[in-house]
Amino acid sequence: MKIFIDNGHGIETPGKRSPDGKFLEYQYNRIIASRVTAELLDCGYDAQLLVPEISDISLAERCRRANAVCDDIGTSNVILVSIHVNASGSDGKWHSASGWSAYTTPGISQADLLAYDLYEAAKKYLVGQKIRLFNGPKEPDFESNLYLLKHTKCAAVLTENMFQDCRKDVEFLQNRAGKEAITMLHVEGIKEFLLSDI
Ligand SMILES: [Zn+2]
Numbered sequence: 001m002k003i004f005i006d007n008g009h010g011i012e013t014p015g016k017r018s019p020d021g022k023f024l025e026y027q028y029n030r031i032i033a034s035r036v037t038a039e040l041l042d043c044g045y046d047a048q049l050l051v052p053e054i055s056d057i058s059l060a061e062r063c064r065r066a067n068a069v070c071d072d073i074g075t076s077n078v079i080l081v082s083i084h085v086n087a088s089g090s091d092g093k094w095h096s097a098s099g100w101s102a103y104t105t106p107g108i109s110q111a112d113l114l115a116y117d118l119y120e121a122a123k124k125y126l127v128g129q130k131i132r133l134f135n136g137p138k139e140p141d142f143e144s145n146l147y148l149l150k151h152t153k154c155a156a157v158l159t160e161n162m163f164q165d166c167r168k169d170v171e172f173l174q175n176r177a178g179k180e181a182i183t184m185l186h187v188e189g190i191k192e193f194l195l196s197d198i
Pocket of ligand 1 (some may be wrong): 008009016025083084085086
C-alpha cells in the first residue's frame with residue numbers, strides 16, 4: 001500500500017498566509033506532511049511525499065504522479081491525503097471561523113471511510129478545538145469536487161487543519177502541542193483505515 005502525503009501549495013502560491021504574514025500555509029503544510037510521512041515510515045508503511053519540491057507543483061502534475069502509481073500497483077493499493085490550512089476570508093483580515101475539517105468528493109467511496117477515521121483521530125487529538133461536521137457524526141466529512149480529489153484515481157482526502165485567518169487557531173497550530181496533535185491525527189487516522197477498512 002502506497003500512502004501519498006500532499007502538502008498543498010508552494011512557496012510562490014499567492015495569499016495562503018495569516019493576516020500578519022507570520023504564518024505561511026505552504027511552510028506549515030510541509031512541516032506536517034514531512035512529520036506524518038516520517039512517522040508512517042517509522043511504523044513500516046510505504047509513505048511518500050507527493051511533492052518534495054518547495055515550489056508549487058500544478059494540481060494536474062500532482063494528480064499525474066499519484067495516478068501513475070495507481071496504474072502501476074493498482075488503484076486500491078494507493079491512498080492520498082492532502083494537508084491544508086483553511087481560511088474563511090480573502091480580505092487579509094482576521095476572522096472568527098475556526099476548527100478542523102476534511103473533504104472528499106460527493107458520494108460514498110473508500111475515501112469516506114478514510115475521512116471517517118481521520119475525524120475519529122481528530123476528535124481524540126484536538127480536544128478543546130472545534131471539529132467542523134458536514135452532516136453529523138456519521139457523515140462528518142465535507143463533500144466537494146476539489147480538483148485533486150476529483151482527478152486522482154485512488155481514495156483521496158483533503159484535510160483543512162484549522163484556520164490561518166483565525167488568531168486562536170494560528171496560535172494553536174504553531175505551538176509544539178498543536179503541531180504534534182495535527183501530525184498524530186493524520187498518522188493515526190491513516191493507520192486505522194489501513195488496519196480496518198481495506
Ligand atoms: Zn490550502
